[in-house]
Amino acid sequence: MKSKTFLSAMFGFYIFLFFAYLFAPIIVMAITAFNTPNYPQAYPFEGFTLEWFTKLYNDRAMMEGLQNSFVIGFCVVALTVPIGLAASIVMTQIYRRARGLYYLVTISPLLTPGVIIGISTVIFWKDMLSVNDITKATFYHGMVLATLGQASFISAYCMLIFMARLARFDRAQEEAALDLGASHPQVFWHILLPFMKPALLAAIVIAFLASFENYNTTTFAILADSTLVTVLAGQVRQGTTPALSALGVIIISLSLVGATTYEVLKRREQRQVGQAQQLAKTAERSEVAM
Amino acid sequence: MSSREVTILVPFMVIAVCWAMARWETRRFHDASEKSFFERNGRALGLTFIALVGFWVVVLVALPYLYMVVESFHPTLRPTDRGGSNDTLTFAQYKSFAKEPTGNGYNTTHMTALAFSLLASVTVTVINLCICYPLAYYMAQVGTPARIRLITLGLVAPYWVNEILRMFSLRLLLATGGLINSLLIAAGIIESPIDFIGMNVGLYVGLSYAYLLVMIFPLYNALESLDKNQIEAARDLGAPWWRIHKDVVIPYAKPGFASGCTMVFMFSAGALAAPQFLGGPHTLWFTSVIYNFFFQAFNWPRGSAYAFILLAVCIALVMLMLRLFKVSLGETTK
Numbered sequence: 139m140k141s142k143t144f145l146s147a148m149f150g151f152y153i154f155l156f157f158a159y160l161f162a163p164i165i166v167m168a169i170t171a172f173n174t175p176n177y178p179q180a181y182p183f184e185g186f187t188l189e190w191f192t193k194l195y196n197d198r199a200m201m202e203g204l205q206n207s208f209v210i211g212f213c214v215v216a217l218t219v220p221i222g223l224a225a226s227i228v229m230t231q232i233y234r235r236a237r238g239l240y241y242l243v244t245i246s247p248l249l250t251p252g253v254i255i256g257i258s259t260v261i262f263w264k265d266m267l268s269v270n271d272i273t274k275a276t277f278y279h280g281m282v283l284a285t286l287g288q289a290s291f292i293s294a295y296c297m298l299i300f301m302a303r304l305a306r307f308d309r310a311q312e313e314a315a316l317d318l319g320a321s322h323p324q325v326f327w328h329i330l331l332p333f334m335k336p337a338l339l340a341a342i343v344i345a346f347l348a349s350f351e352n353y354n355t356t357t358f359a360i361l362a363d364s365t366l367v368t369v370l371a372g373q374v375r376q377g378t379t380p381a382l383s384a385l386g387v388i389i390i391s392l393s394l395v396g397a398t399t400y401e402v403l404k405r406r407e408q409r410q411v412g413q414a415q416q417l418a419k420t421a422e423r424s425e426v427a428m
Numbered sequence: 429m430s431s432r433e434v435t436i437l438v439p440f441m442v443i444a445v446c447w448a449m450a451r452w453e454t455r456r457f458h459d460a461s462e463k464s465f466f467e468r469n470g471r472a473l474g475l476t477f478i479a480l481v482g483f484w485v486v487v488l489v490a491l492p493y494l495y496m497v498v499e500s501f502h503p504t505l506r507p508t509d510r511g512g513s514n515d516t517l518t519f520a521q522y523k524s525f526a527k528e529p530t531g532n533g534y535n536t537t538h539m540t541a542l543a544f545s546l547l548a549s550v551t552v553t554v555i556n557l558c559i560c561y562p563l564a565y566y567m568a569q570v571g572t573p574a575r576i577r578l579i580t581l582g583l584v585a586p587y588w589v590n591e592i593l594r595m596f597s598l599r600l601l602l603a604t605g606g607l608i609n610s611l612l613i614a615a616g617i618i619e620s621p622i623d624f625i626g627m628n629v630g631l632y633v634g635l636s637y638a639y640l641l642v643m644i645f646p647l648y649n650a651l652e653s654l655d656k657n658q659i660e661a662a663r664d665l666g667a668p669w670w671r672i673h674k675d676v677v678i679p680y681a682k683p684g685f686a687s688g689c690t691m692v693f694m695f696s697a698g699a700l701a702a703p704q705f706l707g708g709p710h711t712l713w714f715t716s717v718i719y720n721f722f723f724q725a726f727n728w729p730r731g732s733a734y735a736f737i738l739l740a741v742c743i744a745l746v747m748l749m750l751r752l753f754k755v756s757l758g759e760t761t762k
Contacts, residue, residue: 397588
């Protein structure tokens with residue numbers, strides 16, 4: 139019995155260490171964002187300041203990068219969510235001898251190092267777009283290439299999300315609608331898409347976040363343009379300033395707000411579902427009693 | 429026709445072969461109950477699906493990869509000479525990995541860089557496996573649902589901050605003027621700061637930190653479906669706790685171990701941010717070598733060759749490991 143308490147104490151200590159490892163860097167960064175010295179310093183704490191936040195706001199390059207990140211993120215979502223959906227549907231219907239190859243090709247961008255995706259994107263599109271001056275002038279830009287490079291592996295994320303949901307889809311619903319005279323597009327819009335809604339939302343969020351914070355692929359594909367992450371990387375390489383910590387604090391706060399609202403909404407929804415079930419149960423019981 | 433143009437035809441030829449096979453098979457063994465693709469989806473939707481998937485699979489994935497491989501078999505030329513008479517197929521870029529083209533000796537710098545990257549990635553994989561396994565086991569078998577929810581939230585929260593800022597925050601901890609050193613000095617334990625970054629401690633910590641979740645969730649998934657009764661039975665039969673893990677839990681969760689390890693290894697070997705920001709000044713990571721060929725030497729064919737070498741070696745190593753631990757590739761992707 140004694141060894142058991144010893145074991146659980148050891149385990150508690152391990153959990154503590156694990157989460158200390160996870161959170162220590164973030165907490166330290168948050169402290170440096172409010173400390174006065176020029177170099178991001180957590181200890182000793184010399185004085186409280188908000189100077190680094192204003193400095194961040196006035197950083198031209200950073201704001202431009204942020205804007206580009208948003209544009210690329212939206213384009214990537216617009217491209218990858220339809221591709222992922224189509225790819226997951228094709229996965230269930232493709233010629234069975236080609237399915238293995240198809241699966242391998244669609245899943246390969248997930249395991250290929252991002253660096254290689256970035257390089258291959260640049261090399262390929264540089265030659266493709268150099269066929270004439272017009273295509274080169276209009277499309278050979280970092281923003282376009284970054285979108286294409288990111289889309290190549292983010293589509294695979296989306297596909298996997300949709301495949302998980304599609305596995306639970308009952309094809310009989312589709313058959314029934316077709317038998318009742320619905321057209322194929324109608325079945326798609328009114329039956330399949332509503333069924334896929336949770337997966338669609340998940341795919342949109344994940345695709346945007348994956349695009350927003352991608353570094354490995356983007357740093358190659360972005361050419362002369364910039365995204366928030368590449369600007370950040372440049373600044374970290376040159377040296378460190380507490381303004382970066384300030385940015386970290388902003389990102390953490392935004393995520394916390396987002397996560398809390400999500401949690402609250404989910405709880406409320408669950409409670410409503412629970413209440414509805416309770417109501418149905420009492421109604422059923424009273425009916426039986428009658 | 430140049431080699432590059434031939435490459436572009438390859439995916440289309442593969443598709444044509446598959447399509448012909450499918451046609452032949454349906455004609456040969458016709459099954460009236462089975463509907464064709466367009467009968468199932470309608471013409472407009474069917475065409476949209478094919479266009480989207482074709483764009484992704486052929487134009488975004490297959491063609492760029494093939495094109496990069498072909499590029500690596502071309503000589504290094506000035507942009508104006510590309511596609512000219514000098515632009516013939518060659519192994520020069522691959523030879524340059526073994527032997528420096530300018531000198532006579534072996535290209536030890538780059539070979540060491542590759543060996544070091546692979547070794548360090550394996551080390552990181554092992555470290556992550558060791559520190560993640562107990563927690564994954566706890567989440568899957570011991571913890572209450574409420575506590576698991578809390579732990580999951582705690583695990584995911586630090587990863588909302590993006591990769592670069594995470595590396596930056598680790599540097600704030602580990603740098604010579606960082607928190608750990610200033611606390612140790614203030615406590616009187618050491619007199620002069622320890623150079624964690626120069627010793628590559630930063631590199632290992634950064635890589636391990638970056639890919640913790642990639643290890644923990646596959647492990648959790650695999651462990652979750654293990655029947656608690658099996659553990660109970662082993663315990664009732666008098667097995668000590670370490671035997672239960674060695675003989676019951678670990679064999680069961682092997683596919684999860686394999687997929688977690690594969691991903692952590694592949695991501696670490698292909699990492700760019702951690703070695704750039706947390707690696708020691710004398711440490712050469714292989715992806716950084718590739719990066720330099722692209723941005724400093726502007727030698728794209730050689731960079732492509734190196735990228736292909738990295739990919740091939742990584743895949744070979746993963747396959748070897750899977751074979752060694754007797755896990756099939758199909759199991760890991762589940």
